[in-house]
Amino acid sequence: MGEELSNLGIKDLQSLENQLEMSLRGVRMKKDQILMDEIQELKRKGNLIHQENMELYKKVYGVNRNFVHPNGLTNGQDLHVPVYLQLSQPQQQAYETPTRATKLGRLQLH
DSSP, rough: OTTTTTTTOHHHHHHHHHHHHHHHHHHHHHHHHHHHHHHHHHHHHHHHHHHHHHHHHHHHHHHHTTTOOOTOOBSSSSSSSOOOOOOOOOOOOOOOSSOOEETTTTTTEE
C-alpha cells in the first residue's frame, strides 16, 4: 500500500517496482485474453444468427438452390455485406363516409 516505504533502500524500491510492473503486465495480458475470448464468442454468435437469418429468409421467400438475395447477391457471393433498410410511413386508406349520420346522445357522427 506504500505506507512503509521510507525504510527501503534504492535497490529494494527498484525490486518492488519491478515486481509491480511484472504483476501489472500479467494482469493486462489476462485482461487482453479475456477480451479476445469474448470477441471470438460474439463473432461466433453473430455467425450463428446470420445463418439462422438466412435459413428463415429461405423459408419465408421459398428460395431454391440458386436464390438471389434481396441485395442482389447469389449463393456464391459474399452474403456478409450490410443490407440497408428504409422505413416508410403506412399508406392511408380512403374510408367511405356513411350516407346517413349516426346519433350518439347529443353527438352526431358523420
